[in-house]
Amino acid sequence: MKNSHENRTHKITFRLNDQEVKFLDEFSKSAGISRSDTLRNLIRKIQGDASIIKTDKLLQTLNELAAEQGRVNNNINQLAKHANQYSRVEELDPKVFVQFNSLLARYLDYQEDMNRTFRKIYKSLS
Structure with a gap:
């Protein structure tokens, strides 16, 4: 079984404002995971949840x-x-x-x- 990190070849960079980064950091800390893992989990949630609405x-x-x-x-x-x-x-x-x-x-x-x-x-x- 391949390590899930082997497939990660794309680096994404984007900017957040102070409020957004504070929220991301607090959420990540409370979940006990890194910022990257928080964002990966969000992507997985969006991929598997058709009920996400604009x-x-x-x-x-x-x-x-x-x-x-x-x-x-x-x-x-x-x-x-x-x-x-x-x-x-x-x-x-x-x-x-x-x-x-x-x-x-x-x-x-x-x-x-x-x-x-x-x-x-x-x-x-x-």
Whole structure:
């Protein structure tokens, strides 16, 4: 069996700021391993873990979804307000109520799906 050090022919050099090097040193010390081994372990973790996510893009997408959800909620509230203010209900076409109820049911299904997805995302990040 080959020694794992024999295959290490590439030297990587990069810079860290004071806070980053302090974190790396403290983490390495608490784990009882060198800086290099800490970074190698991180690379192995990344290679074997498909759940590592670009959080900045995820947070931007979640923010956009939340904003869209807010707009949808506002539209539903406006529709309900107009329906409540309409004094001649008997003159309304029953098809409007059927269509509204259908769309609201679809919206509630989508809302449940979104909530389940958000819970899965939260669990995977925590």
